[in-house]
Amino acid sequence: MELVVARIGAPNGLHGLVRLEVRTDDPAGRLTPGAVLATDPPERGPLTVAASSERQGSWYVRFEEAPDRTAAEALRGTLLLAAPEEGAEEDAWYPHELVGLPVEDTEGRHLGTVAGIEYLPAQDLLVLTETGGQRTLVPFVAEIVPVVDVPGRRVVLDPPRGLLAGDDDED
The missing domain is CATH 2.30.30.240 (PRC-barrel domain)
Structure with a gap:
C-alpha cells in the first residue's frame, strides 16, 4: 500500500513550480531531487522531483515532467504517493x-x-x-x-x- 505524501496545489511562477499540501512528517526526505513518486490518478505520473524548497512554512516542488506553468496546472489536485518507510516507530500508524x-x-x-x-x-x-x-x-x-x-x-x-x-x- 502506498501512502499519500502530498497533494499538488496551484502553480507558482512560469517554470513549473507548484505548491504542495504536505501530508508527510518528512517532506525534506520524501521530496529530494531525483525522488520518483507515484500519483493518483496514476495516468498523471510517475513524477520525478527536479527541485524542492520550503518557504515560509510551505513546500514548493518542480517536476521534470512539468517544465512550465501549463503542465504544472494540469497536475493540480494530484496526490503524490510513496511506499511506507522501513523501521517506523513502534507506536506509529498510517x-x-x-x-x-x-x-x-x-x-x-x-x-x-x-x-x-x-x-x-x-x-x-x-x-x-x-x-x-x-x-x-x-x-x-x-x-x-x-x-x-x-x-x-x-x-x-x-x-x-x-x-x-x-x-x-x-x-
Missing part, C-alpha cells in the same frame, strides 16, 4: 490503518467507527461515523483522542460534552 477501526469512549462504550481523516490547516480531524449514522469531525488532538491502538483495533475518545451527535440523546 491514516489508512485507522479506517474502519471501532471507536469507544474512555468507559468502553462503542461510539462508532473511523471513516477517515481530514487534513485542515489548523489541525487534522478524525472523521467518525457514529452508531446512529451521523458523520462527526473530531479534533485529532491527544486531549480528545488519547488512544490510537491499531494492533488492538480500537480508537478511544474523551470528547467534551456536545461534540458528538449522540450527546443529544442522553438527557
Whole structure:
C-alpha cells in the first residue's frame, strides 16, 4: 500500500513550480531531487522531483515532467504517493490503518467507527461515523483522542460534552 505524501496545489511562477499540501512528517526526505513518486490518478505520473524548497512554512516542488506553468496546472489536485518507510516507530500508524477501526469512549462504550481523516490547516480531524449514522469531525488532538491502538483495533475518545451527535440523546 502506498501512502499519500502530498497533494499538488496551484502553480507558482512560469517554470513549473507548484505548491504542495504536505501530508508527510518528512517532506525534506520524501521530496529530494531525483525522488520518483507515484500519483493518483496514476495516468498523471510517475513524477520525478527536479527541485524542492520550503518557504515560509510551505513546500514548493518542480517536476521534470512539468517544465512550465501549463503542465504544472494540469497536475493540480494530484496526490503524490510513496511506499511506507522501513523501521517506523513502534507506536506509529498510517491514516489508512485507522479506517474502519471501532471507536469507544474512555468507559468502553462503542461510539462508532473511523471513516477517515481530514487534513485542515489548523489541525487534522478524525472523521467518525457514529452508531446512529451521523458523520462527526473530531479534533485529532491527544486531549480528545488519547488512544490510537491499531494492533488492538480500537480508537478511544474523551470528547467534551456536545461534540458528538449522540450527546443529544442522553438527557
